[in-house]
Amino acid sequence: MYTGTAVFDVLLPGDSRSLKEKRSYVRPIIAALRRFEVSVAEVGALDLHARAEIGVAVVAAEPRHVGEVLDSCERAVAGRPELELLSVRRRLHGDDE
Template sequence: MFTGTALFDVLLPGDSRSLKAKRAYVRPILAALRRFEISVAEVGALELHGRAQIAVAVVAAEAGHVGEVLDNCERLVAGRPEIELLSVRRRLHGEDD
């Protein structure tokens, strides 16, 4: 069994000055990521306007599958034209960890 996580640090557009506007950008991203049947949540920068941290977690029998799913998640987030992906931190844990 392997688990993988990814933390996406994103910059939201300048018009996301309110938390309501911020949620309007983050909510569709979370919904799109859930299509991969993974756990996903906004986990950081909750009170900061214009920034968000989104985390995903994957569990699979093979490390290659975990990497493939995380790659797809990263492509989805990076491909969103309304945001800028600032950084991605990934971790893979195996049976021996």
């Protein structure tokens, strides 16, 4: 069994001046990522209006599949025109750890 995680640090549009407006950007991203059958949540920068950290976790039998799913998630976030993907932190954990 292998688990993989990714944390996407994103910059939201400048018109995001409240946490309510921030949620209006973050909620559709989370919904889109759930299509990949991953666990996903906003995990950081919770009090900042123009930034968000979105965490994704996946479990699979093969490390290759974990990587493919995380790659798909990264492409989905990077392809959203309303935000800028600043960084991605990824980790892979296996049975031997």
